[in-house]
Amino acid sequence: MDTGMDFTGKIALVTGAGRGIGKGVALRLARHGADIIVNDLLAETAERTAQEVQALGRQAYAVAGDVSSSRSVDAIVEKGLQRFGHIDILVNNAGISLYRPILECSEEDWDRHIDIMAKGTFLLMRKVAPGMIARKWGRIVNLGSYVAQLNCVTKYFGPYCAAKFAIIGLTQVAAQEWAPYVTVNAVGPGDVETEMMELEWQQEGAKRNVPPADVKEEYRKRLILQRLETPDDIAKAVAFLCSTYADQVTGSHLIVSGGLPFTVK
DSSP: OOOTTOOTTOEEEETTTTSHHHHHHHHHHHHTTOEEEEEESSHHHHHHHHHHHHHTTOOEEEEEOOTTOHHHHHHHHHHHHHHHSOOOEEEEOOOOOOOBOGGGOOHHHHHHHIIIIIIHHHHHHHHHHHHHHHHTOEEEEEEOOTTSSTTOOOTTBHHHHHHHHHHHHHHHHHHHHTTTTEEEEEEEEOSBOSHHHHHHHHHHHHHHTOOHHHHHHHHHHTOTTOSOBOHHHHHHHHHHHHSGGGTTOOSOEEEESTTTTOOOO
């Protein structure tokens, strides 16, 4: 039997897993046999995802915590280790997004994007990687973005684009430092139908005086594949990078965008 996508016996820590892409990743990895440490900022959303993981027959442990704080990250990881003993897979998904011109962005806007995404990714990798290196096996997948490519950035998302570029740079350096036993990759989503994306469409609609539903349809029409992505579309790419099928993939940024930045003519 082909066991390339069998994660039985593996423990995965997924951040921002209370909803959206993070929840999709947690459920997808559980379907392939992994037990999940479910992190989210809010305890109730983390617990809801944990219950869904358990309904799939896998173990789950909900751990609330703010990934932008080193003290909180230490607590998240240590609680997970106390429960399961080791962490084999780390998925850094926690993130935010704000549709706002640079000249209207506050210092707080900048700090929140960088701290939650770039700093959070750094803190978690730094905390989890030593154990993976010691056991000579580990998979780290960071959430990049299709905008984190040259000439693909999108106006009004300055702090977001900066944070995602930082994550890609960090991914490529970590891949070199922790080889050959730990692979470090990123997945770059495009337009995924999540609560966070719905908020972006509302923000853009308000800025342009256009109904959010019309903005959403504009986004859909620009996709080569003609449909918005689901969290599970991204989760399947994450699962691939964690599997033995990706044993020779590290330092990559796998774009899963429905065809962005190309547009249908």
